[in-house]
Amino acid sequence: MTSSRPFNFSAGPATLPEPVLRQVAAEMLDWHGSGMSVMEMSHRGKEFGSILEAAQADLRELLVVPPHFHILFMQGGGLGENAIVPLNLSRGGKVDAVVTGSWSRKSAAEARRYADVQVAAEGDGRSIPTDWRLRDDAAYVHVCTNETIDGVEFHELPRLANGVPLVIDCSSHLLSRPIDWDRVGLAFGGAQKNIGPAGLTLVFVREDLLGHALDICPTAFNYATVAANHSMYNTPPTFGIYVAGLVFQWVKGLEYAGKRGLAAVEQRNIDKAALLYAALDASGFYENRVDAGCRSRMNVPFFLRDESLNDRFLAEAKAAGLLQLKGHKSVGGMRASLYNAMPLEGVQALVGFLKDFEARHG
Ligand SMILES: *Cc1c(COP(=O)(O)O)cnc(C)c1O
DSSP states (O other): OOOOSOEEOOSSSOOOOHHHHHHHHHTSSOGGGSSSOGGGSOTTSHHHHHHHHHHHHHHHHHTTOOTTEEEEEESSHHHHHHHHHHHHHSTTSEEEEEEOSHHHHHHHHHHTTTSEEEEEEEOOSSSOOOOOOOOTTOSEEEEESEETTTTEEOSSOOOOTTOOOEEEEOTTTTTSSOOOGGGOSEEEEETTTTTSSTTOEEEEEEGGGOSOOOTTSOGGGOHHHHHHTTTOSSOOOHHHHHHHHHHHHHHHHOEETTEETHHHHHHHHHHHHHHHHHHHHHOSSEEOOSOGGGBOSSEEEEEESSGGGHHHHHHHHHHTTEEOOBOOTTTOSEEEEOOTTSOHHHHHHHHHHHHHHHHHHO
16 A cells, blocks of 8 residues: 655654554444444443454464463553552562663662662663673563663563563564563563554563562552453553554564564564664764664664754655654654554665765765
8 A cells, every 4th residue: 555644753652554544544433333433332342352352362473472471451651560560570579670771770760669679780872781780589680672762672582590580671662573482571561662552551471470469559550450350450441452453463464575474574674674774874974873783673763973964854854754753852863763564665765865865965
């Protein structure tokens, strides 16, 4: 399908697959002959029940989530999980945190309200630190596997030798690649990067980690309660789950480079990122400062060497149909987010614009 819409590089809420948006529009007033919008349905009715079940099953299939993991549809976002995870898993004891950028730093600070948090290693925002000082009696180790602001990604999950569960904040690369469940105790992410509208939070939690929540944990945020009630203890974010379900269907059907489903999405993400990094590296006009081995496929921060051109760059990009390229305020410069729904043509258009802008202003 060809589109006249501009390419949207927002870090989140972010671009969604156009076929999904069209289907949502078509079903807005009357979902499957029910006479209701999904927004208007009881979450306990059979219509929404079928939506939730299909979304769960498709997500489990796409990410090959083992049976001993629960998939929870929650609210509160990544920042909510920064508190909800220690409330459920820390037992008020020790938590080790690996700081690789802005988001993991925030997570460590929030967990400190509930647990004895030690920073096990701290990176410089451009690389993943080695030599983690881990405590064998920690309740879990927290890692952010894709630092959305810094553009640092783990391309392999750490294997913790001491058997302490690994908790990953995978908000900004969830569903962009497979997850090695053997190495994970809990994974969480907000939907608004790769999966759907803001308001839905996905949690994958290993069965044996349930049932240890602190007394002060709100009941609606107690993973054991949410799991026992199939994400229906309280009203789940129904519309977000519906849109996410359509995105899962879209991922399942995606074909690229002879692959299908998540493998196709991943290959496309690899190719998109390679195209953009190659263009940045080949230029003396732009630069990305992240170590080659941990550059994010999803979020590519870059700088113009002459920062006085920043405003002009953004204005001309917008005029060329390339939206939301401004970098996060804490690091400045530019950032292109290349989530699943960004087609290869979007990155080709961006690379063309980069060269054109450099030719005119370099
Ligand atoms: C976006 C993001 C968050 C924050 O999510 P909210 O929904 O705003 O709470 C947390 N962690 C990472 C890695 C993110 O990219």
